[in-house]
Amino acid sequence: MAVGARLEGVTKRYLLGDGSELRAVNDVTFEFEASSLTAVVGASGSGKSTLLHLLGAIDVPDQGTITVGGETITAYGRKQLADYRARVGFVFQQFHxxxxxxxxxxxxxxxxxxxxxxxxxxxxxxxxxxxxxxxxxxxxxxxxxxxxxxxxxxxxxxxxxPTLILADEPTGNLDSASAAEILELLTEVQRAFAATLIIATHDMRVAAHCDRVVEVQDGRVEAVLAGFGQ
Ligand SMILES: Nc1ncnc2c1ncn2[C@@H]1O[C@H](COP(=O)(O)OP(=O)(O)OP(=O)(O)O)[C@@H](O)[C@H]1O
Ligand SMILES: [Mg+2]
Incomplete structure (x- = not known):
């Protein structure tokens, strides 16, 4: 199976006001299969958005390697990163x-x-x-x-x-009927484009629809539930 996106020893730290350090993503090694539909679930503040931002190169890790479709994006300079970012599909909760x-x-x-x-x-x-x-x-x-x-x-x-689509709580601001429609649309899109689609969500109906569910806790991938599918 081709590799969609791979993280190896990836850490993202934030320095907090009191001088302490927070590891929003903490030494994560994980692989998202190409052309698959994965849900990332976890409590608020567990690191879901940070993980998506790192994969989309909106943010840069402090440590580790990220490879997407064979490209090692963590080795890229500014120009290459901008170019890469322009080829990623992002969908946000607030539409933007x-x-x-x-x-x-x-x-x-x-x-x-x-x-x-x-x-x-x-x-x-x-x-x-x-x-x-x-x-x-x-x-x-x-x-x-x-x-x-x-x-x-x-x-x-x-x-x-895009071959990589990152959706951060895409149904978070929608009523349940619209959410179901958007989920349906994203699923169709993922199939039609054979894209690697990663959805961060709190919505268990969304998660139940995905090929794989990845649970994030305190910046770490804690569990992977396979075999959901539609
Ligand atoms: N720019 C930042 N500066 C400092 N801390 C940050 C920053 N961005 C995120 N964090 C912290 O990193 C942790 C992970 O945040 P993240 O937004 O990835 O969580 P999340 O799982 O997406 O949460 P939610 O479900 O509420 O969207 C949180 O503790 C958050 O406060
Ligand atoms: Mg978030």
């Missing part, structure tokens, strides 16, 4: 859409350095259609429901054709 832009322009935003304007819009429209929002392309985020905003955010994550 740009309020002044229409849905289609939000989706096209990651393509700013690619292709020409017409091509960018075409790719963004195709992605909006794929998430079922072709008819709301001109709407601004405030004109869309939470579930629709998250669909736009997923389309934006996908427009770069």
């Amino acid at each position: 859409l740009l309020p002044a832009l229409s849905a289609v322009d939000n989706v096209a935003a990651p393509l700013v350095f690619h292709a020409n304007a017409r091509e960018r819009t075409k790719r963004a429209m195709d992605m909006l259609a794929a998430v079922g929002l072709a008819d709301r392309a001109d709407a601004r985020p405030e004109q869309l429901s939470g579930g629709q905003q998250q669909r736009v955010a997923i389309a934006r994550a996908l427009v770069v054709e």
Whole structure:
């Protein structure tokens, strides 16, 4: 099985106000299989988001090696990291859409350095259609429901054709019907793109839907539950 993402001896420390040190991720060695759907669960503050940020190179570890799809990202310099980051699909709990832009322009935003304007819009429209929002392309985020905003955010994550998609509590701000739809959409996307999809979640319904559930406790991977699947 091809390796999707591998962490080896990865530690991320934060210095706290009182001078003490917190290991948000503490000496983690772990492998996420390529083209798999994994849930990361654990109490608030256990290190789920930090783990995702390290995998997406939003944050840099203090120690250890991270390899994604054969690329050792912890060996990268600034330019290579920026390039890598642009190829990762991120989905957040708070959607993080740009309020002044229409849905289609939000989706096209990651393509700013690619292709020409017409091509960018075409790719963004195709992605909006794929998430079922072709008819709301001109709407601004405030004109869309939470579930629709998250669909736009997923389309934006996908427009770069990522092999790694990191979703941090993607259903955390949604009612249960919208959450179920978003989960369904993420699952479809993972299959269609054969992407490695990692979802940090508190929602056991999301976890029960994944191939594997990884439990994080105090910055460590404490348990791996396999054999869930749909
Ligand atoms: N920039 C920072 N500075 C200091 N401490 C931080 C920083 N970011 C995170 N932490 C700490 O690192 C630990 C892990 O945080 P993280 O956000 O990864 O947890 P989480 O599992 O995602 O929690 P939640 O379920 O609430 O989202 C927490 O104790 C948090 O307070
Ligand atoms: Mg978090």
